[in-house]
Amino acid sequence: MKHLCLLILMFSSFHVDATARFTELNYGPNHLDLNSDGMADVVFYSNFDNNTSHPDPALSVYIKNHDATYSIVPIPSGDRFTLFGVNVSVSNVLLRSFGLIHTSKGVYLVISIKTGNSPHLNQFFKFRLYRIESNTAYPGVPLYxxxxxxxxxxxxxxxxxxxxxxxxLQTCFE
Structure with a gap:
């Protein structure tokens, strides 16, 4: 009976992926395989400096194609190509942040967004998870x-x- 309970826990949707880990991004180009095709793609991590004391973090993603060219990936739910974190003016409090998480199933982009209406209080956050997918079925649509x-x-x-x-790492993969 004890072994049956253990098996159920292992295969249930509440099982935490023990391999989940954040990729620490360096400023500038970072080479990692985002779409599991065996080729290193390029993730540019930088700051959007808008003349404030705390610039916003920024991320742009390029997928390496089999012909050695690169395709830029639009941000989730948008038609722009650079994803920005958002901080409170003159503060290091981020209202929105992002990161890349490696798991046994591949690489995820996670966007963390503050849910409350006051930037100066402890509040809950939404974690939105995304994965790269290719699209060659429709003309005029980005490849990734x-x-x-x-x-x-x-x-x-x-x-x-x-x-x-x-x-x-714990909440999103249980």
Missing amino acids: SWVKQGEKTSKNQYMSADEAIREC
């Missing part, structure tokens, strides 16, 4: 896009998105 895989809410309250996003 981020496709939403799910959404979770943090179990704890946080002040800043860069703190909250670390919880996603």
Whole structure:
């Protein structure tokens, strides 16, 4: 009976992916395989400096094609090509942040968004998970896009998105 309960836990949707880990991005180009095709794609991590004391983090993604060219990937739910974090002016409190998580099933983009109406209080965060998918079925559509895989809410309250996003390793994959 004890072994049956253990098996059920292992294969249930509440099983945490023990391989889930964040990819620490360096400023500038980062080479990693985002679409599991065996070729290193390029993720540019930078700051959007808008003359404030705390610039916003920024991310642009390029998928390497088999002919050695690169395709830029639009941000999730948008037609722009650079994803920005959002902080409160003159503050290091991030209302929205992002990160890349490697799991046994591939690489996910997670976007952490503060859900409350006050940027200066500890509040819950939404975690939106995306994976890269290719699309060659329709002309005029980008070759690659981020496709939403799910959404979770943090179990704890946080002040800043860069703190909250670390919880996603457990909350998002259980």
